[in-house]
Amino acid sequence: MVPLPFRIKVKNAESGATVEMELENDNTIDEVIESAATFWNKEMGAYVVRKGKKVLRGTMALADAGVREDDMLELVPDPEGG
Amino acid sequence: MIRPFDFDGDRFDRSRRIDWLDVNAISQTKVLMVGAGALGNEAGKNLALSGFRNITVVDMDTVAVSNLSRCLFFRESDAADERFKAELVADGINGLAGGRSARAVTAPIEEAASDLFRGSDVVLGCLDNVLARTHVNGQSYRAGKLYVDGGMEGLTGRVMVVRPPDGACLQCGMNKSHAKVASLRFSCTGVETVFHEPRLAAEITTTSVLAAIMVREIAKHTSGRDDLMLSNMLYYDGKQNRMEELEISRNPDCLVHHN
Numbered sequence: 001m002v003p004l005p006f007r008i009k010v011k012n013a014e015s016g017a018t019v020e021m022e023l024e025n026d027n028t029i030d031e032v033i034e035s036a037a038t039f040w041n042k043e044m045g046a047y048v049v050r051k052g053k054k055v056l057r058g059t060m061a062l063a064d065a066g067v068r069e070d071d072m073l074e075l076v077p078d079p080e081g082g
Numbered sequence: 083m084i085r086p087f088d089f090d091g092d093r094f095d096r097s098r099r100i101d102w103l104d105v106n107a108i109s110q111t112k113v114l115m116v117g118a119g120a121l122g123n124e125a126g127k128n129l130a131l132s133g134f135r136n137i138t139v140v141d142m143d144t145v146a147v148s149n150l151s152r153c154l155f156f157r158e159s160d161a162a163d164e165r166f167k168a169e170l171v172a173d174g175i176n177g178l179a180g181g182r183s184a185r186a187v188t189a190p191i192e193e194a195a196s197d198l199f200r201g202s203d204v205v206l207g208c209l210d211n212v213l214a215r216t217h218v219n220g221q222s223y224r225a226g227k228l229y230v231d232g233g234m235e236g237l238t239g240r241v242m243v244v245r246p247p248d249g250a251c252l253q254c255g256m257n258k259s260h261a262k263v264a265s266l267r268f269s270c271t272g273v274e275t276v277f278h279e280p281r282l283a284a285e286i287t288t289t290s291v292l293a294a295i296m297v298r299e300i301a302k303h304t305s306g307r308d309d310l311m312l313s314n315m316l317y318y319d320g321k322q323n324r325m326e327e328l329e330i331s332r333n334p335d336c337l338v339h340h341n
């Protein structure tokens with residue numbers, strides 16, 4: 001069976017900007033983070049993705065992480081400095 | 083001995099008016115603070131003024147002039163004299179606390195004895211890179227000690243609380259982007275491994291907020307009020323005045339929980 005693509009929105013926590021992403025169920029959260037970070041030129045930092053209050057695990061497939069069509073995820077910085 | 087209406091003769095009179103705060107327990111708690119940079123300075127000040135009196139400060143770095151905008155215990159002459167950050171923060175704590183409350187360790191935390199973790203009650207992470215955080219997270223977890231970690235860049239930051247043996251650890255919340263950042267810090271010349279220190283945006287007000295939250299979480303734990311603590315992660319954005327608690331679930335594949 002060919003997986004059907006679906007769309008979600010990802011919000012940039014720092015700027016408030018959003019981007020629409022077309023994904024498949026077996027894409028992972030790591031891939032969402034990498035795509036969004038690249039889109040906003042944030043390749044040098046660490047980030048997490050949240051849905052509501054929950055931080056989603058990087059290795060999880062979208063379907064397993066409970067991500068559905070039209071969901072809004074947020075890219076949140078996990079800053080390294082001290 | 084007390085005298086009637088003599089409320090100002092006790093350094094901690096105002097703290098004792100917070101009914102759940104256990105000032106005596108705070109004075110006896112052994113704190114291991116790893117990192118004596120901007121967060122370490124602010125956290126050290128908060129520890130001293132909160133009444134913590136048994137603090138070990140670990141940092142191998144010396145002061146740079148660029149530290150001076152965020153570090154209350156450093157002076158310009160300390161950069162010229164290449165003074166150790168850990169010694170200056172320990173001295174600063176002792177100055178505020180009025181006694182020998184803090185001691186400095188100027189070795190890399192990776193080389194410090196694991197006794198340092200076992201001999202502490204709580205661990206405070208004021209670090210500036212992912213690899214050191216991963217190390218301290220693992221060591222604290224294995225020693226069964228509460229670990230409170232802070233991180234920041236610009237006006238954003240986060241505080242993470244790790245409570246072994248329950249819940250998620252710092253590494254449970256990490257992903258490929260953390261591994262990438264960690265790998266960017268090191269390069270191999272063929273002769274030696276070189277660490278590239280990131281020069282991240284930073285300013286003192288965000289540092290102050292995060293260090294205050296970190297020390298307050300430790301004070302809650304020490305006072306037996308874990309019910310008031312963060313469940314695990316707090317995200318802070320000073321530019322937009324956002325502060326929000328997020329949830330990281332335990333990763334069954336996280337290596338920290340399998341050793």
Ligand SMILES: [Zn+2]
Nearest residue numbers: 251254336338
């Ligand atoms: Zn873990």
